[in-house]
Amino acid sequence: MRSDLGLIKNLELSIGKIVEETWTEPVGPTPFPSLTTLREWDMKLLQRYKPFYLPFCDVCCLCTFGKCDLTGGKRGACGIDMAAQQSRIVLLACCIGAATHTGHARHLVEHLIEKYGRRMPLDVGGLNIQVEAPITRLVCGVKPETLGDLEEILDYVEQQITHCLSVCHTGQEGGNLDFESKVFHVGMLDHVGMEVADIAQIAAYGFPKGDPDAPLVDLGYGTVNIEKPVILCIGHNVVPSVGIIDYMKENGLDGEIEVCGLCCTAHDMTRYYNRGKIIGPISWQLRFIRSGVPDVVVLDEQCIRTDAFYEAQRIKAPVIVTSEKNCMGLPNRTNDSADAIVEDLVSGKTPGVLILDPEKVGEVAVKVALKVTPLRKKFKAIPEVDEILQIVKECRQCGDCRRACPQDLHIPEAMKAAMEGSLAKLADLYDLCVGCGRCEEACPAGLQVHSFIIKAGEKKLKEETYKVRAGRGPIQDVEIRNVGSPIVLGEIPGVVAFVGCSNYPKGGLDVAEMCREFANRRYIVVTSGCSAMTAGMYKNEEGKTPYEEFTGEFTAGCLVNVGSCVANAHIAGAAIKIANIFAKRNLRANYEEIADYILNRVGAVGVAWGAYSQKAASIAAGFWRLGVPVIVGPHGIKYRRMLLGRADREEDWYVYDARTGEKVHVGPAPEHLFYAAETKEEAMVMIAKLCMRPNDTTKGRAIKLTHYIDLHKRLYGTMPEDIHRFVRTIADIPVTMKDEIIKILEEKGWKETVIPDPTLLSRLIRKKKE
């Protein structure tokens, strides 16, 4: 470089990144929090909602000191006790869940940057959604504006997950509550990872941008035109599906091929392409593959049956695996020509391939589907009725199928009826079966029990034609402004989010019924993932599904599908935005204050009725740290511990009045933070109860009590016995029940109290008591 001052030779300049600060909000106290930054907040929650441990197993079998017997207060060879061991396993599960979403986000962001560049703006809703990444802003204290900005957020999340995972190592953390705090931490990180994944794909792929009128898309086996070539995509990462859809469109094949999906990739596919079909939740995998309808099976990542390749081989459908995380032992053909791969798959020379280039996946899948369809004639793996009636005679009535069934279904009785010539009892099991296939694994005679159930229920399967609103993504800022006041004041009785998987105790109808019940009661009802699909698998007397019956706008009496698993971030995001947009609380790196606001004021409850996975565990953990209670179905008790409040311990239910610094008793609102309900009835009563918050106005509390009491009376047949814990002043009492409730209050020795400006954070007290 030559200048007036002189000559500089061999000068090298390297500019990594120029940070342009455009966000004027001051940075809050906790940007990019470490493992212990929010520990005090966690301990406040854990003091009130203490863990109740439900060990899955008496021993620890994680290291070579063991197995160690931890029964009756014994410690293992490393010194760990059972409480710490259980919370360690919960942390491990949540690390797996968070790593799964974050790994998904990383792959997605890398792919999209390669395709669209780092500078691609993160537009997830234009002027309607200016707070585009509420969780990221809250946790990290940064405002991402481009795809490239998401990389450093993922750097932070990955670093923290690694730290949390290392905590699970033998000879690390010893305190169970500290493990629990780290569970909250990794749950929080999980929500950041999910948010990154979904806003990246919304911006890059043009998914609905917070659109209340996102299109209604087809749902159910019966919506698939089986005369056409059918490509089935299973998993969570939409990138290969986009490759398929783009190739079809570019080659004028749109409408010539059915592209359908199972699990969350189906949601995301229909957010991109509204002619895509959602077959159903994760539990429909076996039944749909065995039906013989799919001509090509494409697997991406997460929630895939690991025997999907084997199952696809049974119907002679070629398989394409597309993710580094799920190679299924198949040869890597990424660098081969598409036509060579197609030839090998169509000829049967190879039953499956790994292709790590999504565009090539698209070309190969489409070409294979077109060629293989006429050859294979939809070959089924499910026997015909006559065959079944013959084969079932081999049943020994040993009962092992029932003992293996997670739902304890009465399979032996149904098999016995089949031996006598009737498939009716097997057909009855169709609605209750979660599709795990454990019955077949258990059968000593090798009978295809699950296939028998599917055949018996085939008529129902073929009649499955429903509608679900495509995942809309974030909630608009204006919607938050509109509902913020009635939610916080309690006039909208609550926000209920039905999320998660499909390990339902009595089939999926429960979810649809609960959604309808609370939407009809003018709650804000939100869905995502497999639950969103299940909610759609129901029709009212007029033949309408709940998505046709209720509005998609985030308002009282709605049914809002935010999208796939990673779109769960928008549910947490909505709660955060209520605190930020409506209540004008600072958002930037201000985690404790926002969580304190949500816990005390936002009547939100998550319901994961069929939760089964580690991802569901970490999603729940993210909600806990934000102060949102989560109800799981009865199988959720197998997550090894609950976080339960004790309504009978008055000392647990005090908050500060931010106006005066006085400690005020506010009752058990919300009573629990994590809780497994035994039945649908119990869940519904508890949803209404857990929506109560200390800040409810008298009018709002009266509305919430009305729903709680009404549901209690209808489903339990009695008045609740804890009304006195929720009535703060006479004005809280629902007018129509005044006399009845006052009598109860008198019997309980109830005394009036004040309604404070509630907080658990002493630093938020405006005028401290002298």
Added chain:
Amino acid sequence: MVMSAEPWQTAEIPGPKKALVITKPEVVAAMIKRAQHPVLVVGHKASETDFEGGKLVDFIIEFSKKTGIPVVATAHMIGEFAKRGFKPAAFMPAVDIGNRLVDPSWTGVDGKGPHDLALFVGLYYYMEWTILSGLKHFAKHLKTVSLDNVYHPHASWSFPNLSHEEWVKNLKVIMEKV
């Protein structure tokens, strides 16, 4: 089903400490008589399970009346009891009663002090064994008994996997002997 002390659900294998098998129902009757402050937790399946022309819940009501053992109804069982004119001592979620039972300072469903014996019946198998596991590990002051017809490895005492007929016969013996 064969009479066996294997856990009812496949792969529900607990570890070193497993429930003693109730081979004689008289043992349960003796435990109940010896207990200072027993409690009976009744899950929703009690209203679905057949029992001698009625339902299991009908037997439970008679059992509670005869023994004076306070009943905790879980889930929507409170309504089933109410329909039959019976008022349980308490109703609360199954996880709630489990959580209270691990607390040695809890004064019980009737305020008369900590329970020393908890009997369980009518929950989902997997809910019952997880709650019993929690109690096995964290409620040293408490003995637990499962009255279901399947083996619950985490209880202190449990029936083995029994046929319906055998189970009914056993429960009737307990009723006679208490």
